[in-house]
Amino acid sequence: MTDSNGNQLPPTPPTPPVAPVYAQSAAPASVPGKTLGIVALIVAIFFNIIGLILGIVALVQSRRVGAKNGPAVAAIIVGAVLFILGIVIAIIAITAGAAAISSLCQGMPSGTSTLSNGVTVTCP
Numbered sequence: 001m002t003d004s005n006g007n008q009l010p011p012t013p014p015t016p017p018v019a020p021v022y023a024q025s026a027a028p029a030s031v032p033g034k035t036l037g038i039v040a041l042i043v044a045i046f047f048n049i050i051g052l053i054l055g056i057v058a059l060v061q062s063r064r065v066g067a068k069n070g071p072a073v074a075a076i077i078v079g080a081v082l083f084i085l086g087i088v089i090a091i092i093a094i095t096a097g098a099a100a101i102s103s104l105c106q107g108m109p110s111g112t113s114t115l116s117n118g119v120t121v122t123c124p
Contacts, residue, residue, distance in 0.1 A: 033061030037072030044079035048086060052079030 003009055037058035044051020055075030062069035105123035112122045 031062055031067040031069060032065055033058035033067075033069050033072060036061065037069045037075060040075035041071045041078065044075045044082065048079045048083040051075050052083060055079055 036054060040051050040054035040058050042051075043054055052075070055072045058072035059069055059076065062072060101121075104121060108121070108123050110123055112120055114120050
């Protein structure tokens with residue numbers, strides 16, 4: 001090979017082989033609210049109202065970007081069901097306690113009475 005002036009050019013060394021470049025798979029896009037949905041599901045089991053609220057927040061975050069969030073929906077369901085169950089159990093316990101006090105006061109005079117085991121009971 002020669003240049004434009006007719007001078008002889010040194011031979012070019014061979015090009016080293018290049019390793020093929022493969023397309024890397026993109027990392028899956030994280031769904032906003034997905035982690036919060038999982039946390040909400042766990043919290044909903046122990047602290048129903050807090051888990052219910054966190055589940056709603058996680059679901060709203062996911063829906064803003066058009067993504068589904070199963071753990072958030074599960075947290076809302078679990079939180080709501082356990083909250084209602086807790087209210088029902090509390091009503092039953094209060095009713096049973098009132099019935100027990102009522103049956104305890106039957107046959108006793110109104111006012112404060114002391115039972116044989118030393119417990120003081122106030123009857124209406």
